[in-house]
Amino acid sequence: xxxxxxxxxxxxxxxxxxxxxxxxxxxxxxxxxxxxxxxxxxxxxxxxxxxxxxxxxxxxxxxxxxxxxxxxxxxxxxxxxxxxxxxxxxxxxxxxxxxxxxxxxxxxxxxxxxxxxxxxxxxxxxxxxxxxxxxxxxxxxxxxxxxxxx
Amino acid sequence: xxxxxxxxxxxxxxxxxxxxxxxxxxxxxxxxxxxxxxxxxxxxxxxxxxxxxxxxxxxxxxxxxxxxxxxxxxxxxxxxxxxxxxxxxxxxxxxxxxxxxxxxxxxxxxxxxxxxxxxxxxxxxxxxxxxxxxxxxxxxxxxxxxxxxxxxxxxxxxxxxxxxxxxxxxxxxxxxxxxxxxxxxxxxxxxxxxxxxxxxxxxxxxxxxxxxxxxxxxxxxxxxxxxxxxxxxxxxxxxxxxxxxxxxxxxxxxxxxxxxxxxxxxxxxxxxxxxxxxxxxxxxxxxxxxxxx
Numbered sequence: 001x002x003x004x005x006x007x008x009x010x011x012x013x014x015x016x017x018x019x020x021x022x023x024x025x026x027x028x029x030x031x032x033x034x035x036x037x038x039x040x041x042x043x044x045x046x047x048x049x050x051x052x053x054x055x056x057x058x059x060x061x062x063x064x065x066x067x068x069x070x071x072x073x074x075x076x077x078x079x080x081x082x083x084x085x086x087x088x089x090x091x092x093x094x095x096x097x098x099x100x101x102x103x104x105x106x107x108x109x110x111x112x113x114x115x116x117x118x119x120x121x122x123x124x125x126x127x128x129x130x131x132x133x134x135x136x137x138x139x140x141x142x143x144x145x146x147x148x149x150x
Numbered sequence: 151x152x153x154x155x156x157x158x159x160x161x162x163x164x165x166x167x168x169x170x171x172x173x174x175x176x177x178x179x180x181x182x183x184x185x186x187x188x189x190x191x192x193x194x195x196x197x198x199x200x201x202x203x204x205x206x207x208x209x210x211x212x213x214x215x216x217x218x219x220x221x222x223x224x225x226x227x228x229x230x231x232x233x234x235x236x237x238x239x240x241x242x243x244x245x246x247x248x249x250x251x252x253x254x255x256x257x258x259x260x261x262x263x264x265x266x267x268x269x270x271x272x273x274x275x276x277x278x279x280x281x282x283x284x285x286x287x288x289x290x291x292x293x294x295x296x297x298x299x300x301x302x303x304x305x306x307x308x309x310x311x312x313x314x315x316x317x318x319x320x321x322x323x324x325x326x327x328x329x330x331x332x333x334x335x336x337x338x339x340x341x342x343x344x345x346x347x348x349x350x351x352x353x354x355x356x357x358x359x360x361x362x363x364x365x366x367x368x369x370x371x372x373x374x375x376x377x378x379x380x381x382x383x384x385x386x387x388x389x390x391x392x393x394x395x396x397x398x399x400x401x402x403x404x405x406x407x408x409x410x411x412x413x414x415x416x417x418x419x420x421x422x423x424x425x426x427x428x429x430x431x432x433x434x435x436x437x438x439x440x441x442x443x
Contacts (some may be wrong), residue, residue, distance in 0.1 A: 001213060006205040033192040036186075038197050045354040047216070047361035049207075074361045075214035076334055137212065146214060 004050060004076065004133040007039040010126065011049035011070055015102065016092075016113040017056025020116030021083035025053060028119040040126060047070040051129050053080045053122075054102045057089040065107045070106050075146040076136035078129045082122060087111045154391035155311065163242045170241040170377075171376050178373025179203045180358075181380075185343050185406055192410045207262075207369050213362035218267045225263030226364050230371040232256035237378040245316060246294045253290075255380070256371070257283055264356035275355030279343035281417050285424040286330035292432040296323040297385065309414025310388045317386045322435025327402065329427045333420070334379055337409035338373075340420050375401075 002077040014022050016055050028035050029042055046069045058066060070079065074104045084090045102108050109132045112125035140146050160167065170323075182203040190197025191211045219221050236252035239245070261283070264276030298304050300319045309316070317324055335338040338347070344355035352358075357368060380398040387394035413421070 003205060003209040007202065007209045032199070034195040036190060037196045039202050043354070045358055047359060048354060048357075048365065050213075094327070107288050123415045 001135045002130075005130040007041075008050045008126065008133060009041045009043045009069040010035075010051045010053050011043055011046050011069065011073070012055070013052045013066060015056040015058045015062040015066060015086065016098070017052055017083065017085060021055035021086070023113075024119050025055065025115045026084060026094055028122050030031055032127055033119045033123060035123060035126070038123075038127065047071075047074065049073050049087055050076070050128060051078050052106075053079055053082050053126070054106075055082045057092045058102055059095075059097045059103050060099070060101045063099060066102070066105050076133050076140065078132045078136070079106050079109050080110045080112060080129050081108045081146055082112050083117045083141070084113050084115045087113055090115065095120045154388050154395075158243070158307075158310070163244075166242045170238050172243075174219040174377040175238060175370055175373045179207070180377055181402060182369075185402075188403065188406050191408055191409070193384060195376040201407050203369065203373075207366045210366035210369070215362050215364075217435045218359050221266040222263055222359065223364060224369050225259045225266060227261040227358065229256050230367045230374075231408070232259060233374045233378070235382075239373050240378055240381055241307055246297060246309065247291075247305045248305050249306070249378075250290050253375070254283070254287060256375075260356065260368075261430065262370075263360070265357040269359050271353040272356060273341045273351050275286040278352075278417055279356050281421055282333050282340065282343055284422045285340075286333045287367060288425070289326045289330040289428040289432050292428065292436060293323055293327050293382065296320045296432070296436050298438065299436060299443075306385070307365060311390055315387070315389045316418060319439060320386065320435060322431040322438075325436075326428050327382070327386075327433035328404075329431070330424055331379060331383070331401065332405055332408055333424065335376060335405055337405050339408075339412035339415040341409075341414060341425075342417055342420060343416075356442050 012022070013027055026042075027033065035042070046052075050073075052070055052073060054066065056062075070077070079102065081087050083093060087103045089098055092098045093100050099105070110125045110129045112121050114121050117125075153205060161169065182337065183198075183200040187197040187200060187203055213271070233256040234251055236249045236256060239252065240249040259280070261276050261279050262271050264279060295302065297316065299308050300316055303309060330386050334343060336346065338345070341347075342355070344357050357365060380402060383398045383401045384394045387397045
């Protein structure tokens with residue numbers, strides 16, 4: 001039975017997003033999309049979270065916070081890059097303070113493109129992330145230890 | 151008609167405790183599932199499956215175990231054990247006062263669990279939990295006192311067998327108990343120390359530093375606590391078991407309704423209003439009762 005698939009708790013972090021993707025992420029909790037019907041809870045606490053959803057490109061300031069949040073999450077955990085900025089840095093990638101997408105700091109498991117990413121795409125991406133959670137748990141059972149932190 | 155009473159009488163004390171320990175988490179988890187489903191419907195959402203709380207707990211038990219220090223685990227395990235202990239005492243028909251005080255002790259361990267870590271969010275949550283405890287505890291004790299005044303016994307078994315309707319002699323105490331039940335069940339407007347909702351307070355309040363299996367134990371303790379508290383509601387209507395069960399469930403639905411309709415109170419208002427309500431409804435009821443006899 002896939003228990004992680006049934007209750008993935010999402011931690012949302014805004015790296016340097018313009019708020020477009022944030023609004024769409026919050027919109028997927030509202031009555032129209034209702035993420036909770038999949039058991040997904042939006043939590044503000046990294047220690048309770050399974051999925052780290054990051055919006056916006058990563059800059060010098062936010063990378064430490066991002067790394068810190070990721071380190072506090074208990075295994076198994078996955079990282080979802082929401083929106084094109086989190087995926088690659090998009091138009092901001094040449095900015096002097098921007099490092100690029102989330103994958104410059106953390107190992108990203110699911111990329112959700114779009115500017116802003118549609119709620120349907122976000123839900124789809126989070127559900128894909130659930131499968132990866134299951135995979136990570138299965139690997140832990142096989143190898144007897146959690147994957148190394150990047 | 152009273153087969154529930156007959157059933158309770160036919161079981162020995164140990165058997166009754168065992169029934170509580172085995173079935174209370176199932177009932178409590180199901181109630182939590184109903185809570186989330188009904189809450190979602192009241193907000194116009196579809197809501198999670200009924201068994202969602204069980205999925206959550208099983209998932210949490212499978213997560214990596216990160217503990218901040220060894221006292222954290224110690225406290226959360228004792229919180230669960232004392233909650234189970236007080237529930238088992240209650241459902242085996244033992245002393246109501248003992249139940250109330252061991253439940254308070256369980257709450258104390260939970261608070262210590264919040265204080266034993268370094269996180270300021272957890273500390274703030276634990277401080278608020280203390281304020282909540284101070285706010286609700288007088289009314290819980292008054293409930294036990296009121297039941298003694300009406301029935302002449304502190305023993306749950308004898309209160310449950312009392313034939314006259316207890317609610318008619320203790321309406322004020324019941325109203326006061328209903329008020330603090332919202333605090334005990336961690337519902338809005340009194341979910342200061344931790345909230346189950348997405349609109350959370352101070353990160354996750356007292357449970358901020360608990361993760362994985364530790365958090366699962368807290369959830370399970372919360373299920374036991376829910377069943378125990380609804381059992382206390384049952385006592386007010388125990389003259390008719392069917393009515394009592396219906397009223398206990400009705401009370402739970404009422405709490406969900408309150409939860410959905412109120413914004414969170416500040417701690418000052420929580421404290422003041424619950425003590426005011428305790429004084430006006432609870433104490434006056436007990437004074438009237440003592441004057442009448």
